[in-house]
């Protein structure tokens with residue numbers, strides 16, 4: 001039949017052809033740009049590992065992976081890691097699997113704790129290093145990555161990612177899943193432009209939703225591959241929109257699985273933020289307002 005003929009013509013064995021179809025259909029202007037981008041993922045657990053796999057299958061240029069933990073049997077209720085990887089560092093196990101899925105992705109494994117002095121140093125240094133595949137950038141930023149995804153499960157580590165990104169003027173997306181495993185969120189943080197993690201930590205946001213997405217020390221948290229998979233999907237979908245410039249990137253998106261409710265909101269930076277790098281970025285953002293207005297007018 002005609003339909004069969006048409007699909008036989010369109011579908012070939014190259015995994016990229018399905019992605020390139022996004023361009024033919026007018027969703028994305030230039031899908032191939034994906035190969036130029038570097039994304040750092042902090043925390044290769046239930047959300048981070050799945051996000052890394054999605055970006056790998058999408059053909060991302062470079063992935064920097066950070067985690068201090070090793071794979072345990074207790075992780076098997078989540079996606080991605082396999083029983084034979086028990087005992088390996090999560091970052092090495094991830095590199096093993098991801099390089100088999102897509103050998104074109106440049107993968108960097110950092111098995112370290114970003115909250116230690118040494119770990120933070122290596123973290124910062126790796127974020128600054130320019131992508132060897134992409135030495136000429138179209139913007140002059142201090143960071144060598146295009147986006148940081150935070151997939152850690154504790155407040156301290158989030159505050160450290162916040163510190164690094166404020167210092168580097170680096171846009172990042174934070175994610176979290178609640179202790180009871182039935183809700184989660186993602187939040188876009190653009191230094192100076194939106195609230196940083198210290199401006200308005202989710203715990204003090206009087207939104208009435210999602211207040212349990214920060215895990216407490218010593219509490220045996222529940223976890224579900226479903227909620228983590230949904231949050232990873234929301235996270236990477238918004239990362240793709242941010243990088244490839246299509247659709248709208250959600251400033252904050254909650255996920256309440258019990259009601260299938262997805263609240264959104266926007267958070268402005270706090271002029272009294274306790275983070276001094278955040279205050280510097282806020283000043284720069286205000287100073288650049290006339291330039292932004294002129295550019296917007298010219299469009």
Ligand code: ATP
Nearest residue numbers: 043044045046067068069112113114115152153157
């Ligand atoms: P659980 O706490 O439920 O046993 P988990 O520790 O694997 O599981 P996830 O929510 O699945 O938690 O993933 C969070 C990931 O973030 C973990 O792999 C953890 O090792 C990593 N992580 C947390 N804090 C840091 C940190 N300071 N430096 C590096 N990695 C971190």
Ligand code: ZN
Nearest residue numbers: 196199273278
């Ligand atoms: Zn702030």
